[in-house]
Amino acid sequence: MGRIELKGISKFFKDEEVIKNLDLTIRDGSFTVLVGPSGCGKSTTLRMIAGLDEQTKGEIWIDDKCVNGVPPGDRDVAMVFQNYALYPTMNVYDNIEFGLINRKVPKKEREKLIKDIAEIVGLSDYMKKKPEMLSGGQRQRVALARAMVKKPQVFILDEPLSNLDAKLRHQMRTELIQLHERLGTTFVYVTHDQVEAMSMGDEIVIMNKGVIQQAASPMTLYNDPANVFAAQFIGTPAMNILPSQELQLPSAQGKRHDIASFGFRPEHALFHAPAAIEGLRLDGMVLTRESLGAENIYQIQSSLGMFSVKTFLEPLTSDTLVTVTVPYERLYYFNSEGQRLRQVEVRRGEEIGTAQAPELVSVGGGL
Amino acid sequence: MSAIEKAVQARESSERNLRPETWSGVKVMNGILKALNIIGMLGLVLIFALPFAWMISTSLKTLPETMIFPPEWIPNDPQWQNFIQAWNSGPFLHYFFNSVLIAGGILILQMLTMIPAAYAFARFQFPGSGILFGFVMVTLMIPSQLIFLPVYLQLSSWHLLNTHLGLILPFASSAFGIFLLRQSFKQVPEELIEAARLDKAKEWKIMWKLMIPMARPALITIALFSFISHWNDYFWPLVMTTNETARTLPLGIAKIRETEGVATWNILMAANLILVVPILIVFFFAQRSIIKAFVYNGVK
Numbered sequence: 256m257g258r259i260e261l262k263g264i265s266k267f268f269k270d271e272e273v274i275k276n277l278d279l280t281i282r283d284g285s286f287t288v289l290v291g292p293s294g295c296g297k298s299t300t301l302r303m304i305a306g307l308d309e310q311t312k313g314e315i316w317i318d319d320k321c322v323n324g325v326p327p328g329d330r331d332v333a334m335v336f337q338n339y340a341l342y343p344t345m346n347v348y349d350n351i352e353f354g355l356i357n358r359k360v361p362k363k364e365r366e367k368l369i370k371d372i373a374e375i376v377g378l379s380d381y382m383k384k385k386p387e388m389l390s391g392g393q394r395q396r397v398a399l400a401r402a403m404v405k406k407p408q409v410f411i412l413d414e415p416l417s418n419l420d421a422k423l424r425h426q427m428r429t430e431l432i433q434l435h436e437r438l439g440t441t442f443v444y445v446t447h448d449q450v451e452a453m454s455m456g457d458e459i460v461i462m463n464k465g466v467i468q469q470a471a472s473p474m475t476l477y478n479d480p481a482n483v484f485a486a487q488f489i490g491t492p493a494m495n496i497l498p499s500q501e502l503q504l505p506s507a508q509g510k511r512h513d514i515a516s517f518g519f520r521p522e523h524a525l526f527h528a529p530a531a532i533e534g535l536r537l538d539g540m541v542l543t544r545e546s547l548g549a550e551n552i553y554q555i556q557s558s559l560g561m562f563s564v565k566t567f568l569e570p571l572t573s574d575t576l577v578t579v580t581v582p583y584e585r586l587y588y589f590n591s592e593g594q595r596l597r598q599v600e601v602r603r604g605e606e607i608g609t610a611q612a613p614e615l616v617s618v619g620g621g622l
Numbered sequence: 623m624s625a626i627e628k629a630v631q632a633r634e635s636s637e638r639n640l641r642p643e644t645w646s647g648v649k650v651m652n653g654i655l656k657a658l659n660i661i662g663m664l665g666l667v668l669i670f671a672l673p674f675a676w677m678i679s680t681s682l683k684t685l686p687e688t689m690i691f692p693p694e695w696i697p698n699d700p701q702w703q704n705f706i707q708a709w710n711s712g713p714f715l716h717y718f719f720n721s722v723l724i725a726g727g728i729l730i731l732q733m734l735t736m737i738p739a740a741y742a743f744a745r746f747q748f749p750g751s752g753i754l755f756g757f758v759m760v761t762l763m764i765p766s767q768l769i770f771l772p773v774y775l776q777l778s779s780w781h782l783l784n785t786h787l788g789l790i791l792p793f794a795s796s797a798f799g800i801f802l803l804r805q806s807f808k809q810v811p812e813e814l815i816e817a818a819r820l821d822k823a824k825e826w827k828i829m830w831k832l833m834i835p836m837a838r839p840a841l842i843t844i845a846l847f848s849f850i851s852h853w854n855d856y857f858w859p860l861v862m863t864t865n866e867t868a869r870t871l872p873l874g875i876a877k878i879r880e881t882e883g884v885a886t887w888n889i890l891m892a893a894n895l896i897l898v899v900p901i902l903i904v905f906f907f908a909q910r911s912i913i914k915a916f917v918y919n920g921v922k
């Protein structure tokens with residue numbers, strides 16, 4: 256079991272509140288990823304779970320035990336650090352063994368455990384080497400082995416792949432996913448790479464400035480972001496957010512509410528929309544084109560501002576002036592605080608608002 | 623290396639020599655600087671090595687040979703028996719034993735006091751830690767000439783004059799050592815300690831298994847400096863002893879000069895060599911650790 260619950264957690268460094276009244280439940284056996292920009296408090300959150308930092312307020316529960324004040328070694332939590340934090344004066348074997356000795360595991364058992372783990376992470380040939388003689392990927396494996404061998408309830412990984420080159424990172428990503436499946440242990444994983452988050456996590460927690468913006472599955476985050484921050488954090492390019500003041504947007508309840516801005520994903524904008532599609536027409540001028548082979552990305556300037564469009568398997572447009580259509584049901588509305596206004600959005604299968612007829616709303620180019 | 627590789631390399635190097643920029647002003651300047659640097663270092667080596675060579679040379683001469691001018695560097699007939707004569711000119715075994723006991727005793731005592739003190743100063747913030755460390759640092763600035771009298775009186779009242787303990791106790795701890803060791807403990811990345819805490823290591827285990835091994839180069843350097851300075855120390859043993867009981871090698875050597883009517887330089891130098899050789903041997907083995915202590919960087 257490895258269910259973690261954070262209840263009303265706050266953390267102050269001096270007078271600076273880094274984590275603000277955070278509530279979070281991490282399911283047992285989940286692969287939970289904390290993402291967010293640098294300095295948003297991801298590491299601090301992890302360190303409080305591990306017991307390396309004490310929270311200023313609130314309670315942390317692991318399973319049915321409140322672990323406030325429990326030292327890190329007794330929390331049944333293992334951590335993998337960004338810089339691996341291998342003990343430089345010990346060889347690989349001793350690095351892995353250290354935690355077991357401290358847990359008073361008998362020698363025979365230690366030997367067996369270490370042998371097994373070395374095979375799992377593919378380190379059997381390196382047991383006598385010092386960390387300084389290993390490559391980045393091998394050090395990463397040692398760090399993993401050292402954490403795994405303790406058979407913890409919870410694995411905590413703080414940007415474990417950020418020191419690896421792109422290829423190795425990809426490989427380790429896959430290995431970590433497989434490892435999680437095999438162990439079934441709770442993984443709490445920090446990254447600021449949204450691709451890593453989307454591909455690895457089954458639960459993603461988006462943080463900003465010490466506050467959770469949204470915690471949900473990757474697909475929910477993509478399809479149903481809770482606010483502008485979450486909407487823009489997931490997806491490349493980010494979701495386009497444009498002001499809506501001058502716009503009469505159709506809304507499900509007819510009322511305009513206080514829609515301050517609207518958004519749509521670059522991949523939902525269409526260059527050649529069939530006439531039957533009801534949507535927002537945006538005229539604009541193409542500023543840049545990027546072709547990545549299967550997909551093309553355009554930066555387009557309109558009178559509302561700049562936005563990007565992503566197309567798949569379509570030839571690159573050479574037009575300068577274009578009209579882009581975004582189906583109404585692909586529009587997201589936000590209020591002036593950046594929160595989603597779900598109740599006024601138009602979704603497939605719903606009647607489009609009656610008061611404002613769904614005539615095409617058109618926006619001129621920003622020329 | 624295969625023949626082909628060799629050929630390629632040869633061609634590359636010949637091409638390099640032909641390239642015009644090889645002879646540009648910058649390159650020449652660099653070359654001159656490098657040469658000056660090497661000459662400078664050679665000069666330094668000479669300054670330090672010459673007296674040493676002189677000592678060895680003299681220790682193998684006969685007494686008349688030491689007086690020849692211009693001096694001869696290599697004696698015609700090396701007088702190995704000078705060493706035996708030096709050794710037998712006084713209770714040198716006794717001095718040697720005293721030196722080992724005192725320098726060794728100081729070393730052990732210093733390790734016992736320095737390591738925990740440096741560890742505490744490096745790792746913990748406790749009430750008064752700043753002021754206490756300030757006190758330690760201040761003691762560095764007090765010259766020993768200033769305190770030898772009070773120490774002498776103190777030891778005298780404890781009846782510790784002419785005892786080994788009396789020569790050891792004043793050096794039971796070393797502010798310089800504490801300072802240096804604290805620095806090297808502080809260099810251990812916080813993450814390593816955190817990893818150890820997650821590995822359920824108690825504080826003493828973190829100290830013994832993690833911090834001390836990582837500070838090993840610094841420890842060896844400190845130990846070496848301590849041992850050498852007390853092994854060679856002349857002043858304190860001279861002041862704190864009035865008879866032979868606790869006298870050390872440097873005092874014994876100085877006595878060779880006093881007792882003989884004429885200064886027997888060759889015997890004196892032979893005795894000096896006896897004094898220095900143990901240190902040279904230790905240095906030889908510790909050399910790599912010392913260099914490491916000054917260029918230490920942790921594994922990323």
Ligand SMILES: Nc1ncnc2c1ncn2[C@@H]1O[C@H](COP(=O)(O)OP(=O)(O)OP(=O)(O)O)[C@@H](O)[C@H]1O
Pocket residue numbers: 268269273291292293294295296297298299300447
């Ligand atoms: N020991 C500390 N003392 C004071 N402030 C700290 C301390 N540790 C972290 N902070 C502050 O807390 C905030 C959150 O830091 P944290 O390390 O949790 O960010 P992060 O989300 O992990 O960022 P990154 O992605 O760069 O690792 C930052 O503003 C940082 O300056």
Ligand SMILES: [Mg+2]
Pocket residue numbers: 297298299413
């Ligand atoms: Mg961090």
